[in-house]
Amino acid sequence: xxxxxxxxxxxxxxxTQLQRNVLQLSTNAEASPVEGTAAASVNxxxxxxxxxxxxxxxxxxKFYTIPVEQKKQIFTGGGLPKQYEQQIKxxxxxxxxxxxxxxxxxxxxxxxxxxxxxxxxxxxxxxxVGKTLTMAHVLHYGAINDFLLVHVPWAPNxxxxxxxxxNATQEGMLDLPFDAAAWLVHFKTQNAxxxxxxxxKTSKEYVWSKRESTPAGxxxxxxxxxGISRIKYATETTVALISELKQLxxxxxxxxxxxxxxxxxxxxxxxxxxxxxxxxxxxxxxTLTQPFLDITSYDWTNGVCILSVDKLAMTEGYMDSYMPRxxxxxxxxxxxxxxxxxxxxxYTDKEFHSYINYYLDRHxxxxxxxxxxxxxxxxxxxxxxxxxxxxxxx
Amino acid sequence: MRVPGALYAAxxxxxxxEKDVPxxxxxxxxxxxxxxxxxxxxxxxxxxxxxGVLFACMKDNEFVEKYxxxxxxxxxxxFKCYMDRKFEAKKTINQGVxxxxxxxxxxxxxxxxxxxxxxx
Amino acid sequence: xxxFYSNALRCSINGYRSMSMFPxxxxxxxxxxxxxxxxxxxxxxxxxxxxxPALNSYSDTVFNDEIKGxxxxxxxxxxxxxxARGLLSRTLEIIKRAQTERMHxxxxxxxxVNTNAEKILIDAVENSRPLLxxxxxxxxxxxxxxxxxxxxxxxxxxSMKWLLDAAFEKxxxxxxxxxxxxxxxxxxHGQGRVIKRKDDLHKQCESNRAYAHYRWS
Numbered sequence: 001x002x003x004x005x006x007x008x009x010x011x012x013x014x015x016t017q018l019q020r021n022v023l024q025l026s027t028n029a030e031a032s033p034v035e036g037t038a039a040a041s042v043n044x045x046x047x048x049x050x051x052x053x054x055x056x057x058x059x060x061x062k063f064y065t066i067p068v069e070q071k072k073q074i075f076t077g078g079g080l081p082k083q084y085e086q087q088i089k090x091x092x093x094x095x096x097x098x099x100x101x102x103x104x105x106x107x108x109x110x111x112x113x114x115x116x117x118x119x120x121x122x123x124x125x126x127x128x129v130g131k132t133l134t135m136a137h138v139l140h141y142g143a144i145n146d147f148l149l150v151h152v153p154w155a156p157n158x159x160x161x162x163x164x165x166x167n168a169t170q171e172g173m174l175d176l177p178f179d180a181a182a183w184l185v186h187f188k189t190q191n192a193x194x195x196x197x198x199x200x201k202t203s204k205e206y207v208w209s210k211r212e213s214t215p216a217g218x219x220x221x222x223x224x225x226x227g228i229s230r231i232k233y234a235t236e237t238t239v240a241l242i243s244e245l246k247q248l249x250x251x252x253x254x255x256x257x258x259x260x261x262x263x264x265x266x267x268x269x270x271x272x273x274x275x276x277x278x279x280x281x282x283x284x285x286x287t288l289t290q291p292f293l294d295i296t297s298y299d300w301t302n303g304v305c306i307l308s309v310d311k312l313a314m315t316e317g318y319m320d321s322y323m324p325r326x327x328x329x330x331x332x333x334x335x336x337x338x339x340x341x342x343x344x345x346x347y348t349d350k351e352f353h354s355y356i357n358y359y360l361d362r363h364x365x366x367x368x369x370x371x372x373x374x375x376x377x378x379x380x381x382x383x384x385x386x387x388x389x390x391x392x393x394x
Numbered sequence: 395m396r397v398p399g400a401l402y403a404a405x406x407x408x409x410x411x412e413k414d415v416p417x418x419x420x421x422x423x424x425x426x427x428x429x430x431x432x433x434x435x436x437x438x439x440x441x442x443x444x445x446g447v448l449f450a451c452m453k454d455n456e457f458v459e460k461y462x463x464x465x466x467x468x469x470x471x472x473f474k475c476y477m478d479r480k481f482e483a484k485k486t487i488n489q490g491v492x493x494x495x496x497x498x499x500x501x502x503x504x505x506x507x508x509x510x511x512x513x514x
Numbered sequence: 515x516x517x518f519y520s521n522a523l524r525c526s527i528n529g530y531r532s533m534s535m536f537p538x539x540x541x542x543x544x545x546x547x548x549x550x551x552x553x554x555x556x557x558x559x560x561x562x563x564x565x566x567p568a569l570n571s572y573s574d575t576v577f578n579d580e581i582k583g584x585x586x587x588x589x590x591x592x593x594x595x596x597x598a599r600g601l602l603s604r605t606l607e608i609i610k611r612a613q614t615e616r617m618h619x620x621x622x623x624x625x626x627v628n629t630n631a632e633k634i635l636i637d638a639v640e641n642s643r644p645l646l647x648x649x650x651x652x653x654x655x656x657x658x659x660x661x662x663x664x665x666x667x668x669x670x671x672x673s674m675k676w677l678l679d680a681a682f683e684k685x686x687x688x689x690x691x692x693x694x695x696x697x698x699x700x701x702x703h704g705q706g707r708v709i710k711r712k713d714d715l716h717k718q719c720e721s722n723r724a725y726a727h728y729r730w731s
Contacts, residue, residue, distance in 0.1 A: 363617060364614060392606075393602070393603035393606040448645070449723050459645075470663075
């Protein structure tokens with residue numbers, strides 16, 4: 001069977017190549033009869049199953065399309081790498097490849113007992129192997145299956161290039177009001193529909209200042225909107241929101257999916273933020289760190305935690321290995337200690353071939369001399385990001 | 395009216411005595427054994443007619459090359475032929491093979507003359 | 515060094531000066547990977563011939579292209595070829611992005627949009643190649659601009675130089691790749707500054723055609 005599939009794959013490549021050549025020849029000619037072959041080759045590397053919950057080993061290395069509204073809902077505030085967004089814009093369709101790490105993760109999540117304390121899944125792997133896109137795939141699953149998403153697109157942004165840092169009310173702590181507000185907006189766009197449906201209420205009264213307060217029993221949407229409109233209290237709102245979410249999900253009123261990309265940034269030895277006495281601040285003195293460390297601990301139920309550790313979240317001198325133990329450090333490792341590691345690796349041969357076919361289909365690779373695929377394979381070492389870079393100028 | 399100088403000779407300067415001005419042979423009084431290659435380079439004006447035709451065509455078609463394909467082709471072929479010929483000629487010159495005939499280039503002439511130099 | 519001097523000496527004995535430090539009987543290196551395809555007898559003739567060392571810009575990737583390589587050399591400044599390579603590949607990427615997006619957005623005439631950036635680059639270079647050029651020739655104390663035909667090589671050089679000039683001339687707010695990409699796209703479609711520059715040159719040649727016979731060297 002495998003042999004047959006491989007053989008068939010080659011055939012389809014030839015057909016795409018032929019199609020390519022015809023296209024090149026007929027740039028000025030009128031329509032050429034290649035529509036039929038195009039339709040046939042599409043099924044080779046695409047799948048019509050757009051629900052990540054239904055993906056199985058049968059769909060490995062195939063592309064599925066995220067519907068436009070769902071993409072807008074989940075990824076407006078980030079979540080896809082910038083260059084991938086660009087690619088989506090160019091190809092005028094948002095496609096994700098079904099890959100085995102995502103399937104593994106989905107399998108775990110589907111079979112998990114949600115009444116038990118949350119399980120932490122840690123995605124790890126070398127630079128550019130697709131950790132973020134794996135997370136995007138799982139996020140799509142979460143959004144469809146009524147999980148409330150607590151998604152941090154790229155945590156190091158807060159530690160490396162915050163919009164503004166100001167002193168918090170707590171002594172010695174720093175606030176990132178704009179980033180917190182931006183995150184609240186992101187949370188709102190991702191979960192607006194679900195929050196309306198569930199009508200979640202706050203459990204206690206939050207007093208922001210003498211005049212402003214959010215009474216107990218107001219909806220979470222009100223809470224979030226308050227944080228967005230009063231940027232000064234955005235961080236405190238985030239803290240409140242997350243503790244509320246923990247309580248609500250433990251009470252069984254909702255399911256929560258936590259997804260934090262670049263989680264190890266919370267345990268980096270230092271940030272690029274300076275305090276008043278011109279010294280670099282450690283991440284634990286940023287107020288925004290607290291709620292997300294809080295929600296990744298195991299003292300609540302009815303949720304899943306997907307974290308990714310990334311070399312790029314660190315700064316120079318701390319990027320020797322991509323292993324979670326190294327990147328998280330002792331404190332971080334102990335914080336999430338019983339966790340399920342999920343290794344994201346480079347493409348397999350099949351995935352690579354499928355990706356090349358996809359590029360050919362999207363007219364992104366235009367030069368197809370003999371042996372180009374082998375050469376790309378060799379040059380990129382089947383690393384997704386490197387392949388993307390190489391193919392850009394072809 | 396111009397008056398011949400001889401009329402005033404008595405009043406004017408005496409003609410110089412030839413013995414006072416000894417002859418100096420600044421350059422040797424015989425031909426060199428070599429010729430320079432300058433004259434052989436010749437005129438470089440080539441493809442004038444083709445150029446004229448091309449200009450006429452271009453002017454008629456408002457400088458759109460698409461309509462003057464034939465003329466452009468002709469002009470470029472002409473120039474290419476010319477350059478090729480020049481290149482070939484230079485190559486034969488550099489080889490310096492002496493062959494009988496009266497149409498010799500400077501290298502061949504030089505070879506000949508080196509064989510039969512002017513007597514000293 | 516000693517090799518160089520002895521070579522130079524040999525060259526001057528033969529009566530010509532070559533720009534290369536290698537004498538003429540040195541064979542060119544073969545830039546091919548698939549040496550198995552060569553005949554054994556073909557290879558035997560290289561057994562006793564000295565061969566020039568390969569240039570470090572030689573490449574046997576299947577994505578290599580002559581015009582692309584030339585363009586790369588013209589973009590290079592101060593020998594910083596790495597930077598130039600990045601700029602050129604970014605340029606091609608921008609062209610391809612624009613074209614691919616255009617193609618996917620207009621489903622009816624999909625076949626007509628060319629998404630091959632390299633082909634577009636070649637088209638642009640071919641479109642902006644001049645046929646003639648003007649040289650200044652002094653006759654009777656007056657400088658005349660005389661139209662003369664140009665070689666193929668120089669016409670390629672001029673067209674690529676003009677493309678780059680036009681790109682450098684543009685507003686400095688965007689990077690070179692963007693500017694170059696738009697110039698190339700314009701030229702490939704037979705419009706834009708470079709094409710205008712070429713046409714201007716042709717017009718000037720036409721108006722100076724009376725001087726054509728002044729050509730001397």
